[in-house]
Amino acid sequence: MAALVRESVLKNDADGPIKVKGGLGTNSYFKNSVYQRLATNVVKDIIDDEITKKLDVKSFLSTSNNTIVLADLGCAVGPNTFTSMQGIIDVIKRKYQSQCPTSAMPEFQVFFNDQPSNDFNTLFTSLPPEREYFAAGVPGSFYKRLFPESSLHVVQCHYSLYWLSKVPEELEDKNSPAWNKGRIHYTSAPDEVLKAYAKQWANDFNDFLNARAKEMVPGGMLIVVMPSIPDGMPYSELANGILFNLMESILVDMAKRGLIREEEIDSFNLSLYAAPPGEFAAVVEKNGYFNIEAIGLTNPAPWLTDDVHVDMIEFLRHIRAAWEGMFIKHFPSDVVNELFEQLMLRLPEVFEQMERAYKEKIQSHCVLQRK
Template sequence: MQQSFPMNGGDGPHSYLKNSHFQRQATIVSRTMIEEAIAKKLDVKCFSSNPFRLADLGCSVGPNTFIAMQHIVEAVERKYLAQGLKSEMPEFQVFFNDHVANDFNTLFASLPTQRRYFACGVPGSFHGRLFPESSIHFMFSSHALHWLSKVPEELLDKNSPAWNRGRIHYTSGPEEVSHAYAAQFEHDMEIFLSARAKELVIGGMIVLIIPALPNGIPASQNPFGIMFDLLGASLMDMAKEGLISEAEVDSFNLPIHLASPKQMTELVERNECLIIERMELVDPRSNPAGPINGKECAMFLRAGLEGVFAQHFGSGIIDQLFDRLSKKIMESSHQLESGNKEGTLLFVLLRRK
């Protein structure tokens, strides 16, 4: 059984809609790279048929997905013009994909009214097929592929060396735990890439933006890794105060993996239909990065993670958990600010052979 952890729906103070400006920065940083990819690498002449179909995999509820889709549509339009194909300008159809439990009602209600594309919602896990064969020309996925399809099974077995006592992630954990996460990620990515290779038209492209680690750097030096450790420490504090049980913490693991460029390269190379056009780490922070704001960081993490914590611990602990996290982030701000100068997001551009 695959697990589903949607971002917070609706438009309330803890919604993803109101707390996704961090992810939006990544969209801004990657915009030029996507425009360059389309201008230099996308051969629209080889696409015979109208319309041009785009997909956002793990789109959540907006507004980031609308901004990204509009940039891509505009870049493709410029490409048609640049290639002297004005008379063959296609209509655009955009497929917004996320889990069935995603709040599609909110997504649809906030669709831009002036959009230049036909919009569809596609419910389902991208760890499987979503579209007919050879039907999509350009795919995009931002801040989604780091979610595993499920917690690796070994982590749920008390007698396994991968039993992750007192922690909620592989950051700072024993090697067996890291291995279990990596194996699950490799399994998921193999399925993901194989499905996308079937769905893309020949010459079609896919852009992935994924929270990631530089080669050879442990998760404990990465801002996300550090924050997962702080979340784990907050939970252990609450267990010590008797608010939850230690057993609950022991049996909980965040199904999130931080890949390295090396790991991603190896995984793509196993797929015979896709080739890497570009892969590099980028830094989504504004330059120079300002000081860390604990409350803001905690709100951003809460919009994405509340569901997975509430499912396991109940929703009663959520306010307190993220309040504690906010304080711990401020205490660790020096460590967080100095982490990962090489960039915390991996930009990957693939082409369908």
């Protein structure tokens, strides 16, 4: 359930203008991203260990003007990106002090990337005043090149590779076996639909790796944390899958009531895919530019127990702030309003089921090193 909340407010869409809620207000991502921090903290020790063991800071500095360059791809508006970038810098500093105890500390430059439609104004005005790095914002889709050749040493991508660059085309093709009639996702869909999503994700991730392979120095490290699922498990056993099925059934009911046409459902599909580790590793190996140094699955919400629950109203605010953009691109705004109003009414039907859903191994982490 925490994963659900977390996923709901992180994004990276390739086309824009799908975006998280900007600004600093009550409903903003900036003030509603504590679950995200808790989730990524679950794997922080593993990532820190890998950087400490594998990152050869000393060798970088001979070719980089004494500067270590970091990037967060799909950073949203903060503040989690500031915490995690500073965390990586702290690890690198400790490593450097042990590698080069008598040398001056390198300088650090951090690039914060997200879609051009991201609220960079909020990101920039909330940068930590006492930061130990030069900060820059980079607008653009990370499925394409964003940085000059061999210019990055450490790159992280937290929960953003969950978002596809686009909906797989065959889902909207009536003559394809993957035509996704009456559904909005691959949850509970035929195998062909799941395969179309998996193929799109693999293509996108391969584009991502090709772009990073150009941009990163040899020995540079790429850290990916994202929603996942054990290989072979149906997505309908996860909280998000249960939610998507409910949204789907609300839209079908709206079609029955004549509020939308059935074709509008047929031609709408959520551009989200939670790749299992086997598929992740297969793309990395076929791509060939990176070594896998660590890979695994965790429970992103060990703090969520029988006694500690997610607040349903708060959860809905997250869902709407983060995902409304996908719907608004396809449906008129009164339809989207009705959808979310119905969701508020009907969520209690499935909320307990969502809280009980499998969550033991639904967050993947992977540390890659540029060959």
